[in-house]
Amino acid sequence: MVAGQLVIFVGLQAAGKSSFFRERFASTHAHVSKDLMPRAARDKESRQLAQIEQALLIGQPVVVDNTNPRAADRAPLIELARRYEARVVGYFFEPGIQDSLRRNAAREPQVPKVAIFTTAKKLQPPSFEEGFDEIHDVRLAEGGGFSVAQRAR
């Protein structure tokens, strides 16, 4: 078994997660996201776990690019990574409801506004207690790009 890496994004819709994936991870990591599944696909959760497991099996580093708002949403992902002795890395996108609403309104496809409010209400920042080996805080930089700070334990 090859030890891999599971990267979990945590952030509101239109926080910049998929853009960050393209900029920082696309050339090295597999991309797992419910947005990449057929719209009508059933049981996206178990499909997602299966895709992650396929990557972990061959030691392919993998990013889970969803909102992943609650610790309970992340727990099964972390448990799976642990089973494969993979490193668990979190990226927390600074939540800004107004910023997300504005960016969402300017893109296609848009999510309903209420989805952003619902996610904001559920949002629990990632913590080391959940099992993350590393946590990074991400902010969108002025004029494009991202600024990333690794959190101290």
Ligand SMILES: Nc1ncnc2c1ncn2[C@@H]1O[C@H](COP(=O)(O)OP(=O)(O)O)[C@@H](O)[C@H]1O
């Ligand atoms: N660093 C950035 N600065 C400004 N706008 C950005 C930045 N990154 C992404 N965006 C814009 O924000 C919107 C949402 O980005 P996206 O990556 O699709 O977010 P998410 O995957 O979190 O829903 C897009 O229109 C994108 O072009």
Ligand SMILES: [Mg+2]
């Ligand atoms: Mg996205």
